[in-house]
Amino acid sequence: MPSVWVFAETADGVPKPIALELLTKARALGAAVAVAVGPGAGRAAEALAKYGATRIYVHEDEAFKDVVATPAVDLLARLFEKERPDLMLFGMTYEGRDIAARLSARLGVALIANATDVIKRNGSFAAVSPVFGGSMLVTTVPKAQPPVLILLRPKAITAEPASEPVAPQVEKIGDPVDTSKPAARVLRREKQKAQGPRLDDATVIVSGGRGLGAPENFKMLDELAGEIGAAVGASRAVVDAGWKPYSFQIGQTGKTVKPSVYIAVGISGAMQHTVGMKGAKTIIAINKDPEAPIFKLADLGVIGDVHKIVPQLIQEVRARKGK
C-alpha cells in the first residue's frame, strides 16, 4: 500500500479544515501519515486519527510558528530520507504553498499545484486541476522520482471521518530546529475583526459585485447577511476597486467556497469567479442583465435592479422572521 503523507496544518492544537480534507483523500489513496508542527500540534493527534491518520509525526518547537516555511522544509526533508513516502499532500494555502514549493526544489521532485483531486494512475498518482477559469480539467502526472508533492485547493475534498479509525501511532520528534540560517520571521500578527460567520465556514454567503455601484452599497449586503446568518463575499472587480479587502474575494485567485446557499448580487458570473463558488449547493443570482452568465448556473435567477430588490428582500426576511 502506498504511503501518503499529509502536511496537517493546525491552529492552537486543532486541525484546520484543510488538514481533514487532505486526510480524507490520503486514506483513500493509501496509508495516511500526518505531519503536524508547532506549539500544541500534538493535541490535534486524536482528531487527525479520526480522519484516518495511522501515524502522526509531531514536532512542537516554537520555531515552526515564528519562522516561515524553512523549519518545516528541513524536517520533511529529514523524514523523507528515512521514510520515503510515495506522495505528500499540502493545502494550497499561504503556509502549504511556500513549504511544498521549497521542498520540491530541495529534493528535485514534482510539485503539482492547484489540484482539485488526486487519482491513482498507472501505479502512480495523478493530479486533476481546473484551468481557464474551471472550464477545462487537466490531468498531470509526475515524471521525477517519488515523492510527488501535490497542492490541493481548500474545499476541493469534503472532509469525512474514517469509518474505522485506528489508534494512531504518535511519534514526537524533538531534534533541534536549525534557526541559524537567514530566514523569514514573523514579528507580529494582525487580525482584522470580522463579524458573523467566516467565509470559509459559512453555510450561506451573500456576495457582491460591481453591480452594487458603490462601496457604501455593501452595507445593504451586511444587513441582509446579518438577517440570515450569512457571510459576505465579493468579486475581484470590487476587491480590485478597493471596495472590499482581498480576504473577501471569491474565485480563481481568491477563496473557494462551498456553502449551501450562495447569493450573487450584481455579479456577472465570469468563469474566474464561478470556479470559486459553483460548488455551492444552491445558487441565487440578482442581475439586471438577462444575458449575465451567472444565470447559466443559478437555481433561481432574478432579472432586476439590486438597489430595489435587496432592500425589499431585507424587509421581506424581517417580516417572515417576525411571524
Added chain:
Amino acid sequence: MNVVVCVKQIPDPNAPGKLHPESKRLVREGVDLILDPGDEHAVEAGLQIVEKEGGEVTVVSMGPPKAMDAIRRALAMGAARGILITDTALESSDALSTARAIAAAIKDRTFDLLICGTESTDGSSGAVPAQLAELLGLPLLSFAKRLEVADGKAVIDRQTDEGYDVVEAPLPAVVTVTGGINDARYPALRGIMQAKNKEIKQVGIAEIGLEGKAGKAALTQEVVEVVPAEARKAGEVVEDKGDGAKRIADFLQALKVI
C-alpha cells in the same frame, strides 16, 4: 540597492485560453502576449525601492524570443536592463525547470532583493518564487501587500486569512508581491523611448550551464489529459416585476435559511 525582478509574458488573460489538443501546451498563436499584470506590481515595487534607496532594477524573464516585449515594457516603466533566458531546449519547462533556469542566470549577480509576482496569471502555480529562494539559499517573504527595506532587512505585511502578519528577513531575500501592494505605473512616452536603448542580454541554456539539466530534459511532470469540466445546469430565471424579493424569500424559506 540592487533589485532583480522576475517577469513573465503571458497570453492576454481577457482572451479565452486554449490548450493545443496534442502538445497540451498553451496556444500562443493569434493571442496577444502581455507582461503579466501581477508582475507589473513586482516591477513597480522594485522601482519604488530604488527610487528611495538608490540602485537599479534588472528584470529577468524566461520565455520565447517574443518575451523581449514584456521585458521592454518593464524597461519602459523604469527598469535599467533586462535578461532574457531563451532556448528551444527550455520549451515546455515546468515550474522547477523555470526556477532552475532563472536561478542559474542570476546566481553570479549581487542583488539585495529578488521580487516576483505571487503567482502567474496563466499558470498560477505560485511555485517559482519559493523554488528560486530554495535554489539560491535565500529567505522568502511571500504574499507581501507592503514592502519596506531598512538596515539590511526587508519587512513585509504578509497577507493571511485573518488579516496580515508582519514578517522580516535579512537581505538578500526573495519577495512575492500581491496585486494590492501598489498601483503599477503606466510607461510614459519618454520611458518607452529610453527603453529602446536599454540593454537586454539574451542567454541560452549553454551560457547558464544547464545543458541537459533543464527544460524538456528535466521535466518533473507532464500534462496527459485535458477534458471539459462538467457544467452546472441553470434553474429558473424570472424577471422582477416587483415580486423578485418575494420570490427569493420564498426560495430561502423553502431552503430553511429563513
